[in-house]
Amino acid sequence: MEDCQDDLESSGDQDHEAVQEESSTDEDSSDLETGNKTAPRPLLSQAERYLQDCQEIGVIPDASFLCNLGNTSLNLSHRGLGPLGVKALALVLEGDCILKELDLSNNRICWKGGEHLSWMLGHNFGIEVLNLSWNGLCLSGASALSTVVKVNSSLKELYLSHNSFGRAAAELGQALKQNDELLILDLCSNLIDDEAVALLCSGLATNTALKVLKLSQNPISKIGALTLLRTVTNNKNSAMKEIDISSVHVCETFVELLEKARQQDPALDVRYSVFDYVTMNVSAFNIFKKFTEEKHGSIMEFFQGLDDEKTMKVSNSVFRKAVKEANIPLNRHQLEWLIRKFDENFTATINYSQFC
Structure with a gap:
């Protein structure tokens, strides 16, 4: 930790008010692809690059990130990074081939931070597990990540709960049509309703890779639940083994269909709620x-x-x-x-x- 502190101090003392002013102007003017750089970047270590990027973007470097550079797993949950803090990480991680698991949950990165990460994931094919829960990504962030899901061949687990995606499930559905690598998708608490489920099912109807889908704590009715189960069971090449709609009270038709499905695949685990009279x-x-x-x-x-x-x-x-x-x-x-x-x-x- 002392080495990390030395790195932070060597970056120069920054005035807090100046940082805030630079952050507000940089948000719209800076572009990850150009990096606001007029000359080729000299060869630097990851830590040096990160410190330089933080200084140029106008954010305080995260000590935990510096101390754990080079690890295969990185937990930066609840660090208050915001969209610009994530931008600095994205610039460094673009070409990283060591990191496999990245947890950025609860960092208020919003839709702009989602776009920065999507850009990074379009170039980084090493990260396999990504947690972006509780970040307020909303529709724009979901759209950017959906584009990544279409092309990224390394992501195996994607956790996106509590991000207010709503009907962005349409783009996620299209992404699932093309993705044959993602195994776990967590969309709990995302304002996904029956119509959004139907849009998501457009991808599930042909997807052959996804094994776990989490949709609990969404405004899905028994109709949406039945649509989901019918889609999965009708896809003869589906790899689905676990569906979590535990907050949805299903109907008799759902229970009967699930019983038939389990006769074909006893390992299928569907978590749902049911009233006593339905049973x-x-x-x-x-x-x-x-x-x-x-x-x-x-x-x-x-x-x-x-x-x-x-x-x-x-x-x-x-x-x-x-x-x-x-x-x-x-x-x-x-x-x-x-x-x-x-x-x-x-x-x-x-x-x-x-x-x-």
Whole structure:
């Protein structure tokens, strides 16, 4: 730490008010690609480059960054870096091939800092794990990062929770169509609604790499949850193993679809919330199926016993009466849900050919 302090002191004492004034003018005028430099930069160590960049940009160097240069993992969470502090890091890390994990969570880097990092990631193909949670990246920052996801082949884990992305999921969806390297994507608490989920699903429909998707604490309804699950299960080449929508209360159709999906892939882990009545309704079919198989051999044979005219149809009232007389252990709500399930078109009859 003493060496780091020496480096900081050697950079020269900066007046705090001058730094603030330079920072405010530099934000819009400086460009990472040109670097505001008129002559080639001399060969410098990473630490020297960083100190020089900080002085030119007008920010105080971060001692922790200096002390950990050359490490494969770097945690700069809660450092108050801001967009210009991140810009200084980006200039140094552009050509770094050692760093693999970078945590910049909770640094108030905003959309401009997101653009600086996106520029860096367009040149750096060593970083595999990046945490940018709690940074207020918003729509513009999400757009910049989506561009990176399309082309960066090194990123494996990307944590972006609490950034108010909203419907920027459209660009993330397009990025996922092209990316075949990203394994974990965390989008928790990002104001993502059902429409944004549908946009994200445009990429999930063909993506073959993503294994973990986190979407909890977003305003997603049971409709968005069902859209997401259908998209993943319909993608036969999907690598998805974990979906976190634990804050969403799902419907009976979702639970049934998930049960079918787990028959094909028992390792699929989907975290969700469910009301007790939904669980009870879903169990109604299994109760009915088990009873009819034990007493009649199959669901089909149960219905055939009610269909004297062999029309392959039984009225809802006849079915309701038969279930009660057979003492099948279903309560009233379960029975009515079962009838709605069998008579989806509300014709007052059950076409039991569906059980052939």
